[in-house]
Amino acid sequence: MRDRVNVYLIEYAINSLLRQKYKSLFITIILTALVFLLTSMFFITNSIKYELQSTVDALPEIVVQKMKAGRHYDIDVDSVDNILEITGVTGAVARVWGYYYFENAGVNFSIVGIDEYEDQYKSSLTNAANNLDFSSSSMIVGEGVKKSMQNSYYKEYFNFIKPDGSLKKVTIGGVFNTDTELESNDIIVMSKDSVREIFDMSADKATDIVVKVSNVDEIQTIATKIKLLYPDCRVITKDDLKISYQNIFDYKSGVFLALFIVSLFTFFIIIYDKVSGLSSEEKREIGILKAIGWRVDDVLKEKFYEGFIVSFFAYLLGSFLSFAFVYIFNAPLLQNIFTGYSELKTSFSLPFVFDFQTMALVFFLSVPIYIAATIIPSWKAATLEADEVMR
Amino acid sequence: MIELNNIIKKYEINKNNTLTALDGINLSIKEGELVVLKGASGSGKSTILSLIAALSKPTSGEVVVDDKRVSKLPENFASDFRRDNIGFIFQKYNLINTLSVKDNVLLPLVPMNLHVDVLEDKLKRVLEMFHIKHKEDAIVKNLSGGEQQRVAIARANINDPKIILADEPTANLDEKLSFSFIEILKELKRRGKTVIVATHDPLFFNLDIVDKVVEIHQGVIS
Numbered sequence: 001m002r003d004r005v006n007v008y009l010i011e012y013a014i015n016s017l018l019r020q021k022y023k024s025l026f027i028t029i030i031l032t033a034l035v036f037l038l039t040s041m042f043f044i045t046n047s048i049k050y051e052l053q054s055t056v057d058a059l060p061e062i063v064v065q066k067m068k069a070g071r072h073y074d075i076d077v078d079s080v081d082n083i084l085e086i087t088g089v090t091g092a093v094a095r096v097w098g099y100y101y102f103e104n105a106g107v108n109f110s111i112v113g114i115d116e117y118e119d120q121y122k123s124s125l126t127n128a129a130n131n132l133d134f135s136s137s138s139m140i141v142g143e144g145v146k147k148s149m150q151n152s153y154y155k156e157y158f159n160f161i162k163p164d165g166s167l168k169k170v171t172i173g174g175v176f177n178t179d180t181e182l183e184s185n186d187i188i189v190m191s192k193d194s195v196r197e198i199f200d201m202s203a204d205k206a207t208d209i210v211v212k213v214s215n216v217d218e219i220q221t222i223a224t225k226i227k228l229l230y231p232d233c234r235v236i237t238k239d240d241l242k243i244s245y246q247n248i249f250d251y252k253s254g255v256f257l258a259l260f261i262v263s264l265f266t267f268f269i270i271i272y273d274k275v276s277g278l279s280s281e282e283k284r285e286i287g288i289l290k291a292i293g294w295r296v297d298d299v300l301k302e303k304f305y306e307g308f309i310v311s312f313f314a315y316l317l318g319s320f321l322s323f324a325f326v327y328i329f330n331a332p333l334l335q336n337i338f339t340g341y342s343e344l345k346t347s348f349s350l351p352f353v354f355d356f357q358t359m360a361l362v363f364f365l366s367v368p369i370y371i372a373a374t375i376i377p378s379w380k381a382a383t384l385e386a387d388e389v390m391r
Numbered sequence: 392m393i394e395l396n397n398i399i400k401k402y403e404i405n406k407n408n409t410l411t412a413l414d415g416i417n418l419s420i421k422e423g424e425l426v427v428l429k430g431a432s433g434s435g436k437s438t439i440l441s442l443i444a445a446l447s448k449p450t451s452g453e454v455v456v457d458d459k460r461v462s463k464l465p466e467n468f469a470s471d472f473r474r475d476n477i478g479f480i481f482q483k484y485n486l487i488n489t490l491s492v493k494d495n496v497l498l499p500l501v502p503m504n505l506h507v508d509v510l511e512d513k514l515k516r517v518l519e520m521f522h523i524k525h526k527e528d529a530i531v532k533n534l535s536g537g538e539q540q541r542v543a544i545a546r547a548n549i550n551d552p553k554i555i556l557a558d559e560p561t562a563n564l565d566e567k568l569s570f571s572f573i574e575i576l577k578e579l580k581r582r583g584k585t586v587i588v589a590t591h592d593p594l595f596f597n598l599d600i601v602d603k604v605v606e607i608h609q610g611v612i613s
């Protein structure tokens with residue numbers, strides 16, 4: 001009979017938790033909050049990491065920018081032909097793009113120009129090129145841009161203000177979609193001619209040139225060659241960009257790490273408090289149980305159930321809440337830490353990256369530790385002479 | 392048969408001082424006997440009951456119950472021994488105040504994982520025997536002192552033990568309730584239980600159901 005799961009013991013444990021309902025409730029809330037915080041942090045960092053990786057993967061191998069007086073300057077479109085002649089270069093495209101400050105929302109949009117018959121340097125742009133109507137002045141916008149414009153009542157078109165103060169009306173032809181929202185959120189895609197008009201750029205100039213290389217190992221050598229060809233240019237490789245992206249991310253992970261440490265710290269304070277002693281009432285109860293014939297292991301089993309019920313419930317609830325918070329509500333507040341890539345503060349949804357490791361890690365950080373913290377002091381009391389404990 | 396042989400029990404007060412609560416107790420109690428341990432406060436009565444119930448161990452000497460040396464039992468066996476053989480009615484009752492009467496009475500059986508029908512039977516039997524059935528679902532802390540004692544007695548009898556130990560059973564009772572406790576003792580004796588009562592209440596010293604009065608004075612039988 002003793003081998004069967006003892007429901008009476010479980011019932012007693014539940015009863016015991018209910019008898020101390022305020023204490024149980026308090027502990028459950030704290031544990032749930034901790035699990036929630038930990039899981040949310042992991043969920044968000046995982047998603048951002050994934051997002052970042054996709055962004056980095058989509059970066060051009062080499063970017064050539066013309067510099068003048070230490071500042072980024074428009075580059076001659078003709079340079080493309082010279083760069084194409086370098087062996088190992090499989091493609092070079094002059095990009096026309098820039099930032100447009102949208103006063104109503106106080107944010108910057110990135111406007112990217114494309115040509116209909118040009119090989120796009122990014123697959124996401126190829127997509128946009130297929131949807132863009134090049135015959136009229138039209139644009140494809142990111143989710144965030146669309147929202148900002150709608151908020152200012154621009155539903156079908158938008159009036160860009162040119163440097164000379166006149167207006168350029170461009171119709172909204174569609175929404176830009178990529179698998180990495182972090183990248184496309186603040187982007188506007190339109191024809192290069194439209195972009196040149198908005199930024200007042202002449203037809204023989206471009207913002208920069210992106211270079212495709214067939215062999216990754218040659219990126220560095222080719223970058224050096226371009227530099228020799230155009231000493232007044234800055235040549236940036238994918239690796240350089242990767243590092244700066246990574247820096248932003250690492251800094252932000254640091255913020256999370258701090259939160260993480262704070263929450264763990266709180267958790268251990270609770271644990272410490274539990275381990276450091278039982279109330280005299282709890283001790284007396286253990287003494288009584290021993291005196292009427294409970295074994296030490298019966299007491300410990302009962303305490304195990306108590307700890308398990310509370311911590312596992314908190315774990316499930318906390319994970320569920322964090323799941324809803326991050327993936328359904330898009331992590332309000334916490335997410336802002338990560339959306340500084342552009343000034344654009346419109347929401348973007350975090351990509352869903354379910355990670356068993358995260359769930360397991362949070363589980364092992366919460367449930368067994370809490371159970372141990374419940375059992376250890378009881379074990380100390382249960383192994384004393386019952387007589388002693390009841391006094 | 393309960394035997395105490397040369398029992399010495401010392402308590403450590405602090406590093407340098409020990410207190411000798413029992414100093415060479417020899418006592419033999421036959422099955423079915425009702426024995427009264429008499430003595431002033433601090434004489435060592437409760438200590439003797441604890442030793443018989445294997446709630447504590449003697450510093451030297453041994454306690455033998457039915458040929459079993461209970462003073463040498465390891466933890467878990469001591470628990471089993473208590474559960475199967477001893478019903479202890481504590482001076483302060485030692486009930487769990489926030490639980491119902493029913494839950495308190497059934498508490499010793501929880502680890503045994505018995506079938507619910509068996510539990511119901513046992514529960515009904517003791518609640519009726521000790522006249523507390525009508526309070527079955529009441530929370531213990533809301534009961535009167537006399538009722539609480541009957542719950543404690545019911546709990547002590549739930550597993551039908553052979554030995555009943557009662558520590559100062561009339562200390563918190565008025566005269567009327569004390570007499571009804573004596574009725575309960577009669578009932579227990581009639582059922583063949585070995586009963587040991589530790590008390591300094593004179594009420595017990597001249598009862599005809601009492602087989603033996605043992606007087607203890609500062610840890611020694613006088």
Ligand SMILES: Nc1ncnc2c1ncn2[C@@H]1O[C@H](COP(=O)(O)OP(=O)(O)OP(=O)(O)O)[C@@H](O)[C@H]1O
Pocket residue numbers: 387388391402403404410411412430431432433434435436437438439
């Ligand atoms: N756990 C303990 N630690 C220290 N001293 C103890 C302990 N238990 C009992 N004593 C001491 O041992 C002596 C005997 O105690 P015991 O409780 O057996 O007396 P008693 O006869 O039951 O007294 P009372 O009538 O007051 O209940 C007392 O002096 C008591 O203070």
Ligand SMILES: [Mg+2]
Pocket residue numbers: 436437438482558559
């Ligand atoms: Mg006493």
